Amino acid sequence: MALEHAILVSLAERSATGYDLARRFDASIGRFWKASHQQIYKVLARMEADGWTSAEHIAQGARPDKKVYALTEAGRGELIAWLARATPPEQVRSEFAVKIRALHLLDRVTVLDAVRARRADHQARLDGYDLSMSKFFPDPSALAEEEIGPYLALRGGIRLERNGIDWCNEIIETLENR
Amino acid sequence: MALEHAILVSLAERSATGYDLARRFDASIGRFWKASHQQIYKVLARMEADGWTSAEHIAQGARPDKKVYALTEAGRGELIAWLARATPPEQVRSEFAVKIRALHLLDRVTVLDAVRARRADHQARLDGYDLSMSKFFPDPSALAEEEIGPYLALRGGIRLERNGIDWCNEIIETLENR
DNA sequence: GGGCGCATGTAAAGCGTTACATGATTGC
DNA sequence: GCAATCATGTAACGCTTTACATGCGCCC
Numbered sequence: 001m002a003l004e005h006a007i008l009v010s011l012a013e014r015s016a017t018g019y020d021l022a023r024r025f026d027a028s029i030g031r032f033w034k035a036s037h038q039q040i041y042k043v044l045a046r047m048e049a050d051g052w053t054s055a056e057h058i059a060q061g062a063r064p065d066k067k068v069y070a071l072t073e074a075g076r077g078e079l080i081a082w083l084a085r086a087t088p089p090e091q092v093r094s095e096f097a098v099k100i101r102a103l104h105l106l107d108r109v110t111v112l113d114a115v116r117a118r119r120a121d122h123q124a125r126l127d128g129y130d131l132s133m134s135k136f137f138p139d140p141s142a143l144a145e146e147e148i149g150p151y152l153a154l155r156g157g158i159r160l161e162r163n164g165i166d167w168c169n170e171i172i173e174t175l176e177n178r
Numbered sequence: 179m180a181l182e183h184a185i186l187v188s189l190a191e192r193s194a195t196g197y198d199l200a201r202r203f204d205a206s207i208g209r210f211w212k213a214s215h216q217q218i219y220k221v222l223a224r225m226e227a228d229g230w231t232s233a234e235h236i237a238q239g240a241r242p243d244k245k246v247y248a249l250t251e252a253g254r255g256e257l258i259a260w261l262a263r264a265t266p267p268e269q270v271r272s273e274f275a276v277k278i279r280a281l282h283l284l285d286r287v288t289v290l291d292a293v294r295a296r297r298a299d300h301q302a303r304l305d306g307y308d309l310s311m312s313k314f315f316p317d318p319s320a321l322a323e324e325e326i327g328p329y330l331a332l333r334g335g336i337r338l339e340r341n342g343i344d345w346c347n348e349i350i351e352t353l354e355n356r
Numbered sequence: 357g358g359g360c361g362c363a364t365g366t367a368a369a370g371c372g373t374t375a376c377a378t379g380a381t382t383g384c
Numbered sequence: 385g386c387a388a389t390c391a392t393g394t395a396a397c398g399c400t401t402t403a404c405a406t407g408c409g410c411c412c
Contacts, residue, residue: 037391066391
């Protein structure tokens with residue numbers, strides 16, 4: 001896919017400026033797709049040229065002018081078409097896992113420290129997700145139609161971090177018991 | 179990081195040609211770092227220029243000539259230094275998760291079909307990993323020193339697939355119960 | 357006769373990261 | 385006075401993907 005489809009998803013939720021999108025990519029959507037503002041502005045310009053979005057220029061006295069992007073019918077069509085297309089299984093790319101493979105080249109203490117640091121890292125993100133969960137979905141048994149997706153995506157994030165923690169624990173235990 | 183460090187890890191296990199590496203990246207190492215042969219040949223050339231690897235030219239009558247790359251002392255040093263450097267938490271990039279976020283824009287049947295297909299995909303890879311496990315590590319309580327890393331990496335892969343399956347099941351159940 | 361395995365590359369295009377650039381307002 | 389927030393970009397570089405290119409031997 002590409003960034004443009006993630007932007008389509010975000011704009012379908014709410015129209016936004018490039019700046020807004022960049023912040024969303026730092027928070028919710030960004031759990032599964034990171035993007036810098038530089039990238040976003042470039043792609044946004046291309047999407048406008050392709051007719052997927054339309055921009056409304058808004059002058060603000062004190063603050064800088066802004067361009068609010070909204071989905072066009074064509075953009076919405078492309079979004080639906082993309083959603084319906086089969087998703088190729090994405091490949092994992094984990095520097096940590098590559099290092100784990102070669103762990104016997106390092107002394108045990110260094111490895112254990114690194115694994116504990118990574119576990120703390122997973123835990124910190126998990127704490128953030130738990131907070132989002134209680135803030136945005138306090139009652140998961142009563143979700144509005146458009147909330148199911150974001151809820152399940154957040155659940156996916158939580159599972160990912162928990163899984164990361166479990167793996168770290170397994171590594172630590174395996175190394176300590178020998 | 180980059181591909182070069184994954185190649186260093188692979189060459190530390192055994193010297194290899196670019197072709198061999200490409201196959202390894204299709205199998206074991208590739209669980210966590212994919213690379214095409216085009217990429218590998220280019221990086222290998224640069225690594226040789228940097229003195230991290232040394233190549234031995236071998237002419238084979240019938241088959242094409244080959245270059246067997248081995249780690250140099252400098253390469254080994256770089257590998258150890260990289261292993262000891264802190265690993266920045268890698269960002270997830272999941273097209274599937276982005277789609278899940280926007281799932282309410284599609285009809286339920288299409289979504290469920292897609293999620294079931296993805297679950298099957300996870301299951302297929304898990305089956306492959308289970309096979310590797312029984313083939314290479316039939317007795318995990320008696321692992322040689324250099325086997326611990328590859329064993330734990332494989333465990334990580336297994337956990338990842340299982341976690342993927344669990345998430346798919348949660349999505350399916352959530353969608354079916356409403 | 358056709359496809360696969362071995363073996364090595366070049367070239368172009370697209371995507372992503374990092375650095376640079378500007379400028380006003382608000383809060384500490 | 386200094387940092388952060390709002391707001392939008394350009395430029396250079398590097399990594400990744402996709403397409404193109406070659407050529408022999410073996411098996412069905």
